[in-house]
Amino acid sequence: MLVVTIFSGLIVFGMAFALFYKAWPILSTHPIGELLLSSSWRPTRGEFGLYPFIMGTLWVTILAMVLATPLCLLTSVYLAEYAPSRVRGIIKPMIDLLAGIPSVVYGMWGVLLVVPLIRDYVAPLVGATTTGYSVLAGGIVLAIMVFPIIISVSEEVIRAVPHEIREASFALGATKWQTVKHVVLRSSFPGIIAATILGFSRAFGETMAVLMVVGNVSKAPSSLFAPAYPLPALIANNYGEMLSVPLYDSALLLSALILLLVVLFFNVMARIVLSKIKKGFAIG
Amino acid sequence: MNDVFKPRVIIQKLNVFYEGRHVLKDVTVNIPENQITAIIGPSGCGKTTLLKSLNRLVDLADGVRFSGKVLVDGANIFDNGTDITEIRKRMGLISQTPNPLPMSIYDNVAYGPRIHGTKNKEELNQIVKQCLQAAGLWNEVKNRLGEPASKLSIGQQQRLCLARALAVKPEVLLCDEPTSALDPVSAEHIETQLATLKKDYTIVFVTHILRQAKRIADYVIFLYLGEVIEQGKAETFFTKPKDPRTQAYIEGKSITRTEV
Amino acid sequence: MDKRKLEENFFKGLMMASTFIVVGSLFAVFAVVVWKGAPALNLSMITQTPKGGYYLGKEGGILNAIVGSLYLAGEATALAFVLSLPIALYLHEYAGNKMASFIRLSLDVSAGVPSIVYGAVCFTIMLSLRMRASLLWGIITVALFILPIMTRAMDEVVSMVPFKLKEASYALGATKLETMLKVVSKQALPGILTAVLLAFGRGIGDAASVLFTAGFTDSIPVSLFDPAATLPLAVFFQLGTPTPEVQQRAYASGVILLILVLSFSVASRLLTRKFSKFVVR
Numbered sequence: 001m002l003v004v005t006i007f008s009g010l011i012v013f014g015m016a017f018a019l020f021y022k023a024w025p026i027l028s029t030h031p032i033g034e035l036l037l038s039s040s041w042r043p044t045r046g047e048f049g050l051y052p053f054i055m056g057t058l059w060v061t062i063l064a065m066v067l068a069t070p071l072c073l074l075t076s077v078y079l080a081e082y083a084p085s086r087v088r089g090i091i092k093p094m095i096d097l098l099a100g101i102p103s104v105v106y107g108m109w110g111v112l113l114v115v116p117l118i119r120d121y122v123a124p125l126v127g128a129t130t131t132g133y134s135v136l137a138g139g140i141v142l143a144i145m146v147f148p149i150i151i152s153v154s155e156e157v158i159r160a161v162p163h164e165i166r167e168a169s170f171a172l173g174a175t176k177w178q179t180v181k182h183v184v185l186r187s188s189f190p191g192i193i194a195a196t197i198l199g200f201s202r203a204f205g206e207t208m209a210v211l212m213v214v215g216n217v218s219k220a221p222s223s224l225f226a227p228a229y230p231l232p233a234l235i236a237n238n239y240g241e242m243l244s245v246p247l248y249d250s251a252l253l254l255s256a257l258i259l260l261l262v263v264l265f266f267n268v269m270a271r272i273v274l275s276k277i278k279k280g281f282a283i284g
Numbered sequence: 285m286n287d288v289f290k291p292r293v294i295i296q297k298l299n300v301f302y303e304g305r306h307v308l309k310d311v312t313v314n315i316p317e318n319q320i321t322a323i324i325g326p327s328g329c330g331k332t333t334l335l336k337s338l339n340r341l342v343d344l345a346d347g348v349r350f351s352g353k354v355l356v357d358g359a360n361i362f363d364n365g366t367d368i369t370e371i372r373k374r375m376g377l378i379s380q381t382p383n384p385l386p387m388s389i390y391d392n393v394a395y396g397p398r399i400h401g402t403k404n405k406e407e408l409n410q411i412v413k414q415c416l417q418a419a420g421l422w423n424e425v426k427n428r429l430g431e432p433a434s435k436l437s438i439g440q441q442q443r444l445c446l447a448r449a450l451a452v453k454p455e456v457l458l459c460d461e462p463t464s465a466l467d468p469v470s471a472e473h474i475e476t477q478l479a480t481l482k483k484d485y486t487i488v489f490v491t492h493i494l495r496q497a498k499r500i501a502d503y504v505i506f507l508y509l510g511e512v513i514e515q516g517k518a519e520t521f522f523t524k525p526k527d528p529r530t531q532a533y534i535e536g537k538s539i540t541r542t543e544v
Numbered sequence: 545m546d547k548r549k550l551e552e553n554f555f556k557g558l559m560m561a562s563t564f565i566v567v568g569s570l571f572a573v574f575a576v577v578v579w580k581g582a583p584a585l586n587l588s589m590i591t592q593t594p595k596g597g598y599y600l601g602k603e604g605g606i607l608n609a610i611v612g613s614l615y616l617a618g619e620a621t622a623l624a625f626v627l628s629l630p631i632a633l634y635l636h637e638y639a640g641n642k643m644a645s646f647i648r649l650s651l652d653v654s655a656g657v658p659s660i661v662y663g664a665v666c667f668t669i670m671l672s673l674r675m676r677a678s679l680l681w682g683i684i685t686v687a688l689f690i691l692p693i694m695t696r697a698m699d700e701v702v703s704m705v706p707f708k709l710k711e712a713s714y715a716l717g718a719t720k721l722e723t724m725l726k727v728v729s730k731q732a733l734p735g736i737l738t739a740v741l742l743a744f745g746r747g748i749g750d751a752a753s754v755l756f757t758a759g760f761t762d763s764i765p766v767s768l769f770d771p772a773a774t775l776p777l778a779v780f781f782q783l784g785t786p787t788p789e790v791q792q793r794a795y796a797s798g799v800i801l802l803i804l805v806l807s808f809s810v811a812s813r814l815l816t817r818k819f820s821k822f823v824v825r
Contacts, residue, residue, distance in 0.1 A: 001634040009647040012654045015665045071562045078559035102749025104776040108798045109573045144569045164383040172396040173373035177552035205658025207752040239756045256664040267656040
């Protein structure tokens with residue numbers, strides 16, 4: 001049992017190591033600056049600038065977070081503080097259901113609803129023309145995909161705020177909203193940030209759904225209505241060609257490594273914050 | 285020492301039910317103004333519930349029902365139209381375990397006035413200083429008002445809670461076993477402050493330490509199993525109790541053996 | 545006071561609106577997918593494998609993908625389970641504090657790694673072993689992917705077993721191992737079941753992990769070394785064709801996948817209740 005357990009703990013390290021090993025050929029022959037900042041992606045010519053893809057990922061992910069965070073915050077506060085327990089009992093499982101929907105189904109939905117909506121209604125409203133396959137489409141779909149994780153963690157953190165300090169606030173004559181605003185949210189702030197970071201990390205690595213709605217044009221996006229080509233999509237679309245061009249596989253696996261490291265970093269930070277919070281409430 | 289008993293709070297036939305359990309039964313007492321009233325009795329007999337009924341904090345619990353009246357200046361605080369936050373402002377509460385808000389010392393005391401609309405910095409500074417002085421904490425914290433309240437010792441935290449409660453200018457101070465979590469020195473501190481504060485406030489405190497009641501109370505109410513068994517002025521209460529159950533409790537004997 | 549009430553009501557309204565949007569999006573996804581996919585659903589879709597020209601609009605169905613997915617996810621879940629349960633029990637009972645925290649953190653982080661990374665890594669290993677995309681590699685990849693999720697879910701459940709139960713077992717002279725296997729597992733059974741079904745749901749619905757490693761084929765895999773079609777990829781590939789009939793089929797496949805995953809979710813809740821017979825509250 002011990003062996004298996006240790007093995008499980010080392011999975012992440014194993015993967016990082018394997019990817020690094022495979023990415024080494026390209027890392028050793030191209031300066032890292034060029035790999036990350038060059039916009040020229042021409043594998044047959046040996047040019048592997050990952051900049052457009054990194055930007056694509058950032059645009060879509062950040063948009064998703066901008067859309068999701070306020071909605072999730074408001075919803076978690078509502079569920080934790082205001083909703084009657086019957087309502088909460090119905091809504092929470094529904095939100096968890098969102099988490100179970102496979103990403104290709106989200107992608108399909110995006111293609112069926114979001115893309116045409118953007119092409120035919122939203123873009124004309126601001127005078128832009130677009131095929132609909134855009135950063136905006138990716139952002140919207142991604143935002144919905146991260147709702148469950150942000151809401152469930154935030155809600156838990158908010159509910160964990162000790163009863164005594166809420167009582168203290170009420171005893172001074174504060175209204176419910178004042179208590180929530182000044183005491184509860186203040187207290188749960190680190191936890192909510194951690195929840196958001198977890199959401200960000202999930203959005204960052206999401207592949208299929210985004211791939212299907214985002215256009216996959218290898219140019220860094222210039223507007224919300226422009227297409228993008230996020231890193232996961234790059235890997236997914238080109239694995240077939242990996243072996244045909246020298247260093248192509250290295251480049252793609254380097255992208256995978258970048259994904260892994262970024263997600264790792266954010267996840268570790270968020271988890272450490274959350275575990276400190278759990279300990280804090282256990283003592284206090 | 286005034287002999288004139290002017291009631292500040294009139295409680296009439298107050299009944300409180302927690303999910304079917306009859307916790308307070310037909311409680312009828314008058315709380316005298318500008319005096320310290322002690323509510324004594326064995327644990328679990330409804331003392332805290334009585335206290336929390338006075339500032340309607342009891343409303344926060346699930347499955348609570350109540351009947352009866354609590355009159356302050358002639359108005360029943362349980363009336364449908366009453367503004368609960370106003371009532372709570374007039375009835376300050378200090379809980380058994382200190383519960384400082386997750387903010388600095390200054391912000392803890394300023395919290396109350398701020399939520400009720402006071403914004404002026406000068407005013408707030410004044411209030412914070414006055415209340416911390418009244419609570420006997422000012423000298424110890426005057427140079428570190430910005431520090432988190434959680435860093436204070438437990439005795440200091442309780443005095444902070446006292447200051448915080450005073451900051452909203454209540455008329456009545458409700459104290460739920462204010463010293464039971466504290467060491468003797470801090471406990472004495474709190475008792476001294478309460479004794480000084482009674483000139484300006486009406487104080488009601490719950491305790492299970494008879495000696496504490498004897499030390500500082502002017503008026504005593506004995507609550508047993510949710511009913512008021514006896515109430516009266518402190519001097520006569522402890523020396524000549526009328527009810528045999530009161531007698532038994534004061535002497536530390538078990539009450540059930542002396543049923544009337 | 546009015547100002548406070550106003551602010552409170554404003555935010556309350558905002559909160560309810562946003563909850564409505566969140567829940568509404570669930571309905572939107574469901575509604576659109578079913579609305580578009582249901583018309584194209586017919587019996588042949590689930591009973592036949594693709595015949596010649598399927599991707600050009602001729603007959604056939606996606607039985608290859610349905611069976612492929614069930615084989616793949618089923619075996620991957622079984623494999624992961626065999627590893628997860630011991631790990632969860634070990635973490636709970638034997639591991640020292642420091643090591644347990646480290647492993648838990650590591651598992652949580654692994655659970656957050658995108659499935660495409662798992663796919664890429666396994667693909668690389670597969671190539672270096674000079675093997676080809678097959679059911680076997682699909683199973684390995686998905687098992688690896690769902691292992692952290694399943695383990696942590698089980699870990700949480702096992703941690704909730706009240707100490708009194710273990711105490712009672714020890715008091716009767718049982719060893720740690722016996723207690724683990726006979727008492728703790730039974731108490732945690734419903735939770736363990738949920739963890740397994742949860743992981744299965746994740747595994748069957750994921751595309752990125754199997755994209756490189758399971759291959760794709762029109763036939764039902766017979767051996768572990770055959771390539772296997774999976775539902776998510778079937779949806780994806782069909783969606784990508786220019787033929788409208790095939791795209792319609794993609795929507796239908798999407799509905800099938802959605803219903804499959806959601807019914808497992810619902811089933812897990814129901815089964816949990818059923819198996820809670822012996823659980824001590």
